[in-house]
Amino acid sequence: MREQFPFFKAHPELVYLDTAATSQKPQVLLDAIQNYYVNDNANVHRGLYKLAYDTTEAYENVRQQVAGFLGAASADEIIFTRGTTDSLNLVASAYGPQVVTAGSQIVVTGAEHHSNFIPWQQLAKRQQATFTVTPVKPDGTVDIAALLAAITPQTKVVAVAQVTNVAGDTLPIAKIAAKAHAVGAVVVVDGAQAVAHLAVDVQAMGADFYAFSGHKIYGPTGIGVLYGR
Structure with a gap:
């Protein structure tokens, strides 16, 4: 190798x-x-x-190849960006204000990379929404029961990493998406650490948005992908 x-x-x-x-x-x-x-x-x-x-x-x-790589329904769902951070900021700044309003809720975990934490924190602040950070267990893994319990009818966005960048915890995205979709929320997935190791199928997992970077999967720095259902 x-x-x-x-x-x-x-x-x-x-x-x-x-x-x-x-x-x-x-x-x-x-x-x-x-x-x-x-x-x-x-x-x-x-x-x-x-x-x-x-x-x-x-x-x-390449857009078509990426769609196949992620299991997307169409190449039209693939947006090229500068990286995961750029992708997540794009969702938070362009799509977020359309669905997050005063009194609504954004849910993230305490294990998120800053790229999937701060944009949602700032969006909640601007929109006067509730920003809920669910706990992490002592071993660094996400408390899935607490995460699912935090999703309510007021939830509009659930933003989570498929694989966390510190502990390497793999989250059950399909289970999280099912709970989120049941209350009308969208699921934004940080896939930066996942795509190098897992077979990703955005349709099967129920992701509404999925982001990753080229430089973590042997590609050049300064390129990234945002999938949007």
């Missing part, structure tokens, strides 16, 4: 244990990036000449 990563050829003595934060880059990725700049460099959706058309087609083909 190390042979696929030029980084380890430059640092043969290093055992890298921080892939959950960011992954090293395999040669196949570096080759793809170089090939684009050498052979295919053109703006997408901005030109009618063949090079621009071919590049646009390649770009849109």
Whole structure:
């Protein structure tokens, strides 16, 4: 496996244990990036000449590939962003105010990354909504019973990580989504830590939004995905 990563050829003595934060880059990725700049460099959706058309087609083909990767119903449900943080902020700032109003509730867990905590905290503050943070057990795992109990008819958004970034706890998203949908709430899933390890099916789990970053799954920094049902 190390042979696929030029980084380890430059640092043969290093055992890298921080892939959950960011992954090293395999040669196949570096080759793809170089090939684009050498052979295919053109703006997408901005030109009618063949090079621009071919590049646009390649770009849109990736949208279809990502839809398949996530089990989405359509490529139209895939939005390219700058990363998980950007994706979650986009949902909170663009979609959140449409459903979160004074007196309504947003539910998150105490195990959320700041990217899936602060945007909802600030939205609740702006909209005069209730911001509910459910507890974490002493071992760092999420108290699922407390999370489900916190979802009420006033709940409009439940924002959770599929896999938490500190303890590695895997949450039962389908169970959480069923409870949320029963009261008319939407479920926003931070999938940054999950997509590198789990087979993800956004339809089966009932996610309304799902976000992840490229740099944690051996892709380049500065790209991300937001799925929206």
